[in-house]
Amino acid sequence: MKRSSIVVGAGAGGLFAALYLQQAGHDVMLLESKAHVGGCASAFSAKGFRFLSGATTLIGLEPEMPLGRVLAELEVPFAAPIAQKNISVWQRGEPLTLSRDTGANTEALTRAHGEHFAQFWNRSVQLGARGWGLITQLHFPPRGPGDLLGAARNPQAWGLLPALLQSTASKLGGGLISDAAKAMLDELLLVSTQARAANTPWLFGALGMEYLQRPLYLAEGGMASLLERLAEVFVRRGGTLKLETPVSAFARQGDGFRVQTREGVLDAEHLVLNLTHWDAKRLAAPELAGKFAGTVARHSDAWAACTLHLGVEDVFGDDVAPYHQLVLEQTLPVSGAHSAFVTLSRRDDRSMAPPGFRSVTMSCHAPARGWEGLSDAEHGQRKAAVGEELLSALAGPFPQVKSAAKPVVLPGTPKTWQGFTGRWGGRVGGLPFDFATLRRGYPTGRTGVRGLARVGDTVFPGQSVPACAWGARRVVGELLSGAASPRTRTAG
Numbered sequence: 001m002k003r004s005s006i007v008v009g010a011g012a013g014g015l016f017a018a019l020y021l022q023q024a025g026h027d028v029m030l031l032e033s034k035a036h037v038g039g040c041a042s043a044f045s046a047k048g049f050r051f052l053s054g055a056t057t058l059i060g061l062e063p064e065m066p067l068g069r070v071l072a073e074l075e076v077p078f079a080a081p082i083a084q085k086n087i088s089v090w091q092r093g094e095p096l097t098l099s100r101d102t103g104a105n106t107e108a109l110t111r112a113h114g115e116h117f118a119q120f121w122n123r124s125v126q127l128g129a130r131g132w133g134l135i136t137q138l139h140f141p142p143r144g145p146g147d148l149l150g151a152a153r154n155p156q157a158w159g160l161l162p163a164l165l166q167s168t169a170s171k172l173g174g175g176l177i178s179d180a181a182k183a184m185l186d187e188l189l190l191v192s193t194q195a196r197a198a199n200t201p202w203l204f205g206a207l208g209m210e211y212l213q214r215p216l217y218l219a220e221g222g223m224a225s226l227l228e229r230l231a232e233v234f235v236r237r238g239g240t241l242k243l244e245t246p247v248s249a250f251a252r253q254g255d256g257f258r259v260q261t262r263e264g265v266l267d268a269e270h271l272v273l274n275l276t277h278w279d280a281k282r283l284a285a286p287e288l289a290g291k292f293a294g295t296v297a298r299h300s301d302a303w304a305a306c307t308l309h310l311g312v313e314d315v316f317g318d319d320v321a322p323y324h325q326l327v328l329e330q331t332l333p334v335s336g337a338h339s340a341f342v343t344l345s346r347r348d349d350r351s352m353a354p355p356g357f358r359s360v361t362m363s364c365h366a367p368a369r370g371w372e373g374l375s376d377a378e379h380g381q382r383k384a385a386v387g388e389e390l391l392s393a394l395a396g397p398f399p400q401v402k403s404a405a406k407p408v409v410l411p412g413t414p415k416t417w418q419g420f421t422g423r424w425g426g427r428v429g430g431l432p433f434d435f436a437t438l439r440r441g442y443p444t445g446r447t448g449v450r451g452l453a454r455v456g457d458t459v460f461p462g463q464s465v466p467a468c469a470w471g472a473r474r475v476v477g478e479l480l481s482g483a484a485s486p487r488t489r490t491a492g
């Protein structure tokens with residue numbers, strides 16, 4: 001008889017977990033509270049435009065990279081054209097454009113920030129490339145002494161250890177680096193590691209710099225089309241996907257688990273939660289809530305986001321990079337952001353925007369606190385102000401945006417994100433990959449309860465679609481092998 005599993009949440013973590021469980025022969029039911037899949041990496045439509053909700057940059061489809069490995073194992077082919085230019089980082093009206101061409105990047109970095117910074121960057125990129133190579137070789141976090149021994153015997157892992165103990169900022173080389181270069185580095189790292197250079201171990205900082213020189217894939221329909229493809233394959237292979245089915249509680253039931261939905265209860269042997277630890281604790285029955293309490297206490301906060309979705313006349317030109325990071329001179333007063341990340345839809349992608357228009361997603365890191373308890377009127381005002389400040393930031397490098405036709409202007413706040421994803425306080429960015437999180441132990445997704453585990457971006461290796469894919473692969477592997485049994489350390 002087939003074994004049964006329920007997966008709660010059809011974000012990246014839940015979709016990959018559901019496919020792995022299905023591949024292992026389980027009867028899998030995937031429950032999603034919204035009418036669409038993808039969560040933070042979903043898309044939505046408005047007035048003839050398709051918008052990417054949050055996640056936009058797609059990296060790592062190469063066969064040796066984690067996402068490439070996962071898609072090959074799951075037999076989900078997914079190809080997309082590669083960007084010629086990757087990203088332009090804007091400071092004081094000047095772009096610094098990075099691509100896959102290391103020589104051109106070195107020249108651009110030297111011109112903008114001097115030779116020392118360019119050397120630091122290149123050392124980091126080399127370290128990052130070694131780090132990516134190791135991710136697929138080691139089982140991390142270790143399941144037990146066997147994995148620890150494997151890591152200890154791996155000379156490459158030893159070679160990378162010092163870079164885990166030193167901060168990215170400490171590798172910059174003191175007074176030789178300008179404040180502008182430091183600000184750029186901080187804002188770039190915030191996107192990839194959710195932390196600034198002084199708090200980010202160099203190894204993680206390096207991984208976050210290296211990806212900017214990797215192939216960036218520009219899928220038709222954007223990043224969300226990958227998530228939609230995963231859902232389509234899951235259903236085609238016999239999986240049950242129930243949309244608009246929020247889970248309001250879960251509990252033990254005999255040797256398995258029971259989840260509560262509006263339509264009634266559902267039972268299964270295994271339960272995989274694509275929920276943050278805060279939300280898992282909130283929905284857990286009293287006898288299970290304690291399994292998440294330690295993680296909640298250790299990891300009490302994370303970033304939220306403010307966003308702007310813009311359907312706008314194409315004033316950007318042909319030769320422009322698909323991604324732009326605007327490093328700002330002054331903090332944006334309402335969101336509190338120091339930079340904004342801009343994604344332009346491909347000029348020829350008719351699934352995203354009508355001819356002559358582009359679909360634009362802007363996002364920035366925002367402190368989660370301060371958005372709770374607002375009245376609808378207060379929130380409405382602050383939301384409109386977020387839209388205005390992000391729009392005026394975009395008009396810095398692209399002044400034509402001011403007078404361009406803008407049929408869609410949709411700001412988003414932490415409160416919007418909470419409603420959109422169900423995540424506590426709109427905390428959407430995983431956990432910061434900083435020293436503090438490492439000291440407390442990045443959550444592993446293990447719960448200490450046989451058959452119950454957690455996936456998603458608050459589970460190691462954290463934020464991003466590729467990281468969720470790799471995390472889901474590990475967590476499901478552990479679940480099926482019984483490694484997440486009561487004998488192992490609880491770190492849900």
Ligand SMILES: Cc1cc2nc3c(=O)[nH]c(=O)nc-3n(C[C@H](O)[C@H](O)[C@H](O)COP(=O)(O)OP(=O)(O)OC[C@H]3O[C@@H](n4cnc5c(N)ncnc54)[C@H](O)[C@@H]3O)c2cc1C
Pocket residue numbers: 008009010011012013014031032033034037038039040041053054055056057058245246247248274275305307363364420421422423428429430455456457458462463464465466468
């Ligand atoms: C603004 C922004 C920009 C980003 N940019 C990038 C990027 O460029 N590239 C990249 O790789 N990553 C990016 N990320 C990160 C990436 O989007 C996330 O790490 C990843 O998508 C998170 O997936 P998840 O499965 O952990 O969670 P989610 O995407 O939050 O998925 C959880 C799912 O569970 C559902 N759910 C919640 N509660 C319940 C319930 N009670 N019952 C049923 N269903 C429920 C939600 O509706 C959602 O669909 C970005 C994130 C944001 C917010």
